[in-house]
Amino acid sequence: MGLAPESLVKRAKRRIRSYTILPLTYRLKYGDLGKYLAYSCYIPGWVQENESVALAQAVYSLPPNPVVVEVGSFVGKSAVLLAGARKLQGSGHVHCIDPFDASGDEFSVPFYLRVAKRRRIPLDQWFAENIARAGLTDWVKAHKATGQEVGKTWSTPIDLLYLDGDQSPVGARETYEFFAPHVKSGGMIVLHNTAEREYDPGHDGHYRICQESIRQPDYTDVYRVDMMTFAHKV
Numbered sequence: 001m002g003l004a005p006e007s008l009v010k011r012a013k014r015r016i017r018s019y020t021i022l023p024l025t026y027r028l029k030y031g032d033l034g035k036y037l038a039y040s041c042y043i044p045g046w047v048q049e050n051e052s053v054a055l056a057q058a059v060y061s062l063p064p065n066p067v068v069v070e071v072g073s074f075v076g077k078s079a080v081l082l083a084g085a086r087k088l089q090g091s092g093h094v095h096c097i098d099p100f101d102a103s104g105d106e107f108s109v110p111f112y113l114r115v116a117k118r119r120r121i122p123l124d125q126w127f128a129e130n131i132a133r134a135g136l137t138d139w140v141k142a143h144k145a146t147g148q149e150v151g152k153t154w155s156t157p158i159d160l161l162y163l164d165g166d167q168s169p170v171g172a173r174e175t176y177e178f179f180a181p182h183v184k185s186g187g188m189i190v191l192h193n194t195a196e197r198e199y200d201p202g203h204d205g206h207y208r209i210c211q212e213s214i215r216q217p218d219y220t221d222v223y224r225v226d227m228m229t230f231a232h233k234v
């Protein structure tokens with residue numbers, strides 16, 4: 001049985017909105033970054049519009065040829081912003097670290113699995129597809145592993161570190177301890193899920209790091225956009 005005419009009209013309207021109006025609106029609002037903000041909008045994930053804009057602008061403003069590290073990429077919603085900002089500037093390396101198996105802290109896993117079930121392809125393939133669709137394959141190096149695994153042997157100085165992987169207090173702290181020492185003086189750290197709010201048990205790892213560690217004398221210019229905290233390393 002075919003779709004009712006109303007459904008066809010509704011679907012057509014949604015497509016026009018998604019593929020034409022949204023990119024146009026974002027371009028008008030955010031300039032060149034709008035293109036990647038629009039791509040990011042179609043990808044499932046957890047970053048919201050204000051956070052996305054702030055993250056993309058922070059990465060866009062880095063000095064030439066920066067190293068950007070994201071821990072916790074899922075299917076690329078925020079990675080598209082990081083890599084898109086660097087493509088516009090014409091330099092940089094973006095490392096995306098994620099086991100791509102929907103694992104993580106106990107609270108988050110059911111949410112990851114619910115999204116993962118929408119497609120019958122592995123998450124790393126879905127991630128690569130989203131990055132390719134945005135024309136960013138050459139700008140991203142994916143590491144299929146946990147932050148802790150990659151962190152053990154990491155040695156490259158980092159210009160911007162974005163932490164959005166394991167949200168448990170232990171997992172988030174371990175990842176932070178591995179990578180934060182590699183952030184350059186004057187470089188940036190960004191942590192998601194850090195707003196002042198009630199947290200479900202075991203889901204406040206990044207919030208705790210902000211309370212305990214993201215402050216003077218180690219960090220300066222600390223600010224928050226919705227759930228995302230930004231800071232410069234002293």
Ligand SMILES: C[S@@+](CC[C@H](N)C(=O)[O-])C[C@H]1O[C@@H](n2cnc3c(N)ncnc32)[C@H](O)[C@@H]1O
Pocket residue numbers: 044045046047071072073074075076077078079097098099100101102103104105112145146147148164165166167171
């Ligand atoms: C909140 S999602 C990331 C969302 C993504 N940044 C976005 O904007 O859509 C967290 C991701 O981190 C992954 N993850 C969980 N534990 C991790 C760890 N120890 N190291 C790296 N990634 C981890 C999860 O499997 C999931 O894909």
